[in-house]
Amino acid sequence: MNFIQSDPFVRNEREQKIAARSDRLATVFVGRAAQHDREGSFPFENFKELREAGYLKLTVPEQFGGEEASLYEMLLAQERLAKGDGSTALAVGWHVSQMLQLRIKQSWPQKLYAEFCREVACKGAMINQFASEPATGSPSRGGRPQTAAVKTEGGYLLSGRKTFSSLIPVLDQFTVTAFVEDEDRTGTFFVRKGPGVSIDETWDTLGMRGTGSHDLVLADVFVPEAERIDTNECESEAAMSDHGGALLHIPACYIGIAWAARDYAVKFAAEYRPNSLPGPIAELPHIQHKIGEMESELITARTLLYSAADRWDRLPAGRAAMRPELGLAKTVATNNAIRIVDLAMRIVGGSSLSRSLPLERMYRDVRAGLHNPPMDDSVIALLAQRAIREATDADGREK
Known part of the structure; x- marks a missing residue:
């Protein structure tokens, strides 16, 4: 399974190295995903390899031996890791995202924080x-x-x-x-x-x-x-908060799963030649329409996710006002991921239900995104409240 491919969201050499490491790990994890899913077992071997690859120090500050990844870089790493095994990506996402939050908030006692960061960087300690x-x-x-x-x-x-x-x-x-x-x-x-x-x-x-x-x-x-x-009362809660930025590891994971489903379905369509057709099913208009729909959903979700992460990184003072957009990025990503995997299964047909193929696992995994925070109803309420507030303020200014 080849994960290495051109990606317009990879902007520089550092990001390419971060993405490539996740690609390498994903090619290994994908071979174990079905067994751990079937058994409901924890992938200890995956976490051993994450530790050996230095992945666990992704968001630890450089002063303690970490890579000090930005939010954008963390999402690149997480999304690609999820193409191999969604469970592993979501689980380790809680660790790397919490280390990012701690770096932003600085809410721990300084001595404890420094000691734990070194434990993560040197020994591969984890937290949630x-x-x-x-x-x-x-x-x-x-x-x-x-x-x-x-x-x-x-x-x-x-x-x-x-x-x-x-x-x-x-x-x-x-x-x-x-x-x-x-x-x-x-x-x-x-x-x-x-x-x-x-x-x-x-x-x-x-x-x-x-x-x-x-x-x-x-x-x-x-x-x-x-x-x-x-x-720690040296700063206000608002000053220490990341306002939900680190939680974007959640939609990155589900987009990664959907991306893998899209790749599987497109490859299947390009290769499957039933004896009733002169060529592969990818030549059929209705299959091309479904592939186009998958592309639309995937590009929309990734564009929203990475544009939000880029703004979050560049404009720290504006993070509080971004809460509705961050929530929207999660809501769009998880719902689009469900739609993409559904379309992939429609392309592949009845065999997509087989547990010997990955799509039925991906279909079950992306459903979990609906139950990770923030919830859809909370996001819609935030968007509505902001719109009402802006309209009310504008009306007041006009008067």
């Missing part, structure tokens, strides 16, 4: 933040965590259950949100695997079966005071 819970659903909806943090001598004791804990089979540390009753607010804590930490292997889903997103269970887990990471 766990906030979703059975009773609250997505943290983007604003529910109060049921996981509790109780003050104790020298720190806190954490107890609770987190769902959708992607990467947990391979993590030695992670961050967790918990409600601090004494303060009547939610705190964030750096937790290391150890006494009181366990994994309940609940992840058995329709798609993205290899992300290892099991439940994390905490039972009186001690976290030192110095490893509570939401207490």
Whole structure:
């Protein structure tokens, strides 16, 4: 499976090297994807190779030995990785995106942040933040965590259950949100695997079966005071926030899966010659129409995604105002990805349903994008609110 191809969104030599590394990894991961999907198993070998390739330090600051990738560069890497295995790309995306967020926010205690960045760059350490819970659903909806943090001598004791804990089979540390009753607010804590930490292997889903997103269970887990990471008050929350930029790793992943489905379907159409036709089905007008539709959906999604990422990188002061566009990039990408894979299956026909071919797995995987944040309804509400606000402000100025 050849991933190396000309891409108008690769703009320079550095980006070409980042993209080429993902291409090389994807050619290996694609050979394992079907087995991990069928078994619902975690691809430990993929993460060993990501570590060896230096991928895990993609967004770590250069001063700590990382590559300090921009948002745009991270998306190039993630999109191409997903062409090989969507589950692996989505799972590692939570790590590289969180390292990007931490670089922007600078919200961790400085000593802890520097030490962990070096661990990532030198040893391939990984991290994810766990906030979703059975009773609250997505943290983007604003529910109060049921996981509790109780003050104790020298720190806190954490107890609770987190769902959708992607990467947990391979993590030695992670961050967790918990409600601090004494303060009547939610705190964030750096937790290391150890006494009181366990994994309940609940992840058995329709798609993205290899992300290892099991439940994390905490039972009186001690976290030192110095490893509570939401207490940096040197800057305002708005100044430290990336305003959702790093979450664009999500649409990049689903576009990558759709891109692979498009490649498969186009190659199939160019080669499949039923004995009822004088040539390949790619010569049929209705097949060409479907291929054209796939191209339209893919180009639209990628153009919106990369234009948003480029603006986010170039205009830090404008990031807060970009939230609706960032959400729109995700919504368009995930819905277009579903449409592209659907068209690919229509081109390939009944054999696309076979589990011996990759399209049925891709079809299941892209559906998961609908359930990653931000949700479609939240994005539409943001767009509507901004339009109403702009119209109201304009009306006021005219008067």
